[in-house]
Amino acid sequence: xxxxxxxxxxxxxxxxxxxxxxxxxxxRIIAEFISSGKKVEERDEIWFCVTCYACQERCxxxxxxxxxxxxxxxxxxxxxxxxxxxxxxxxxxxxxxALVPAREEHVELRRKLGLPIYHAQFDxxxxxxxxxxxxxxxxxxxxxxxxxxx
Amino acid sequence: xxxxxxxxxxxRYPGIEKSIYYVFSVLGIEISPLxxxxxxxxxxxxxxxxxxxxxxxxxxxxxxxxETIMTACNGCFTTLLEVGSEIGKDVRHFxxxxxxxxxxxxxxxxxxxxxxxxxxxxxxxxxxxxxxxKGVDSxxxxxxxxxxxxxxxxxxxxxxxxxMCCGGGGGVRAAATEVARELLEMKxxxxxxxxxxxxxxxxxxxxxxxxxxxxxxxxxGKVFGIPAIHYAQLLAIAMGMxxxxxxxxxxxxxxxxxxxxxxxxxS
Numbered sequence: 001x002x003x004x005x006x007x008x009x010x011x012x013x014x015x016x017x018x019x020x021x022x023x024x025x026x027x028r029i030i031a032e033f034i035s036s037g038k039k040v041e042e043r044d045e046i047w048f049c050v051t052c053y054a055c056q057e058r059c060x061x062x063x064x065x066x067x068x069x070x071x072x073x074x075x076x077x078x079x080x081x082x083x084x085x086x087x088x089x090x091x092x093x094x095x096x097x098a099l100v101p102a103r104e105e106h107v108e109l110r111r112k113l114g115l116p117i118y119h120a121q122f123d124x125x126x127x128x129x130x131x132x133x134x135x136x137x138x139x140x141x142x143x144x145x146x147x148x149x150x
Numbered sequence: 151x152x153x154x155x156x157x158x159x160x161x162r163y164p165g166i167e168k169s170i171y172y173v174f175s176v177l178g179i180e181i182s183p184l185x186x187x188x189x190x191x192x193x194x195x196x197x198x199x200x201x202x203x204x205x206x207x208x209x210x211x212x213x214x215x216x217e218t219i220m221t222a223c224n225g226c227f228t229t230l231l232e233v234g235s236e237i238g239k240d241v242r243h244f245x246x247x248x249x250x251x252x253x254x255x256x257x258x259x260x261x262x263x264x265x266x267x268x269x270x271x272x273x274x275x276x277x278x279x280x281x282x283x284k285g286v287d288s289x290x291x292x293x294x295x296x297x298x299x300x301x302x303x304x305x306x307x308x309x310x311x312x313x314m315c316c317g318g319g320g321g322v323r324a325a326a327t328e329v330a331r332e333l334l335e336m337k338x339x340x341x342x343x344x345x346x347x348x349x350x351x352x353x354x355x356x357x358x359x360x361x362x363x364x365x366x367x368x369x370x371g372k373v374f375g376i377p378a379i380h381y382a383q384l385l386a387i388a389m390g391m392x393x394x395x396x397x398x399x400x401x402x403x404x405x406x407x408x409x410x411x412x413x414x415x416x417s
Contacts, residue, residue, distance in 0.1 A: 133203060
């Protein structure tokens with residue numbers, strides 16, 4: 001359903017954990033989109049969404065609110081890069097096939113527990129396959145976001 | 151059946167994987183590691199950059215196997231289930247598989263050491279929402295994890311913030327750490343009142359947020375001391391696995407009291 005079908009009931013923001021402590025206000029984001037055409041992708045506060053999907057689950061009009069915020073983030077990323085430490089996360093994904101790569105201590109614990117080490121991070125062919133996919137879709141974003149701030 | 155560990159289990163909490171293999175051997179179900187699998191990749195944050203990248207990496211992982219793929223992480227479950235349903239792959243989450251396919255009665259029969267603990271169930275948002283895509287449990291009154299907790303002889307304690315998010319998802323932990331920490335504190339305030347032995351999760355990212363997040367809060371002088379453990383670890387111990395095989399070395403917050411109760415079982 002389009003954002004224009006919103007009846008401003010406020011169920012979304014009442015369900016939003018992040019909205020209790022941040023500037024994220026889904027009801028207002030939709031209200032201002034309807035009344036003045038303010039685009040969702042112009043709102044930095046959508047990075048405060050924990051994507052719990054409570055708003056989307058409960059919306060009586062069936063608006064895909066969480067998915068709308070995630071989609072708008074893609075434009076934000078192209079315009080402003082990734083916020084906080086997210087830039088490092090995608091550098092890890094490109095270089096290690098893991099958003100959360102293992103360090104030696106983690107490998108050591110696997111060995112101690114007698115577990116095999118088989119994540120793509122430790123398999124050169126698999127790692128290269130993932131690196132190519134990340135490079136194709138997000139290479140410039142990763143390089144931009146992980147370079148030191150100007 | 152093949153086990154998809156994802157980054158958080160393979161690279162942070164291998165004790166969860168050890169526990170799952172133990173549980174499946176007790177149940178007589180064959181499961182082997184999905185070799186060469188990468189990050190799933192994490193649904194919300196990867197889609198926040200590129201939906202095509204998210205789908206293509208997920209397809210690569212799914213195409214590594216023709217068997218049922220088992221996950222024990224709500225993020226991996228979301229990615230693999232959503233993309234898997236488009237390309238005809240069978241994807242299961244450990245908790246819903248136990249509840250729906252193995253069954254509570256069968257689990258109860260295989261428990262050799264009842265754990266008489268007061269536990270707080272934390273489902274994690276992406277286990278059952280969006281319900282339309284997940285179809286595993288009620289989005290407002292989930293019961294799977296509560297039932298699984300009772301099956302090992304423990305009490306699933308109701309608490310004020312039971313249905314609240316851990317606060318770590320959606321990239322918030324990395325993008326706005328202070329927000330993730332404040333949400334965690336709200337969640338923990340409700341947990342503290344309930345005086346539980348531990349928080350039980352079915353997602354290693356929630357576990358990471360509860361465990362590492364509490365360590366961070368301690369630096370601000372806010373001490374809660376509530377251990378977080380994955381249900382797989384708990385069930386394996388209840389089925390007779392040595393407590394020291396559960397990989398608690400990787401956890402920041404494990405109390406001596408909980409450790410002893412896990413060792414002893416119901417006395």
